């Protein structure tokens with residue numbers, strides 16, 4: 001099944017670039033229909049344009065609240081024929097308004113082994129805490145901050161000499177690989193999300209025929 005993707009970014013867009021490269025090289029059965037940034041100066045917008053992908057800027061500061069911002073995003077992505085959303089370095093918290101338009105179809109890449117170090121600058125959090133191992137996580141998005149069900153994780157040792165930037169530089173190619181892999185599993189129809197009848201219970205992730213721990 002070809003995934004019709006919408007991608008949300010806020011900056012550099014290297015994870016977006018990994019998706020675009022993988023689709024161009026047919027390593028990933030997906031089409032990026034629309035890239036939206038909340039910042040007009042996001043370098044990832046140019047990356048999308050170079051790949052011939054439609055882009056839009058929706059400035060969160062032009063909206064009175066998160067719901068109004070998310071309604072604008074939903075309108076754009078629905079009009080573009082998107083069926084899965086990827087948060088690729090998107091630094092805004094999404095609301096139920098967005099999530100209910102794409103139920104269990106919003107994926108995020110995070111540069112830590114969740115549930116450790118959610119939120120901003122997870123690499124700096126890992127260095128400050130002194131952990132010996134960290135990594136990255138691809139998960140489905142729920143209304144919490146980086147709390148949604150985990151699809152895949154990849155591990156990376158933290159070296160005694162590491163700074164925030166050297167660690168981030170080693171994590172980045174892992175992020176790119178993990179995100180493209182996880183999207184590939186979804187495109188292959190390997191993912192089923194089992195929702196318990198009791199609302200509020202954590203959904204269970206079933207991934208068939210793959211190892212969701214990437215070393």
Ligand code: GAR
Nearest residue numbers: 011012013014015088089109110111
């Ligand atoms: C990536 O490291 C991504 O994991 C992180 O922002 C960076 C974006 O880089 N996302 C978060 O921290 C989300 N909480 P990119 O724009 O080059 O893909």
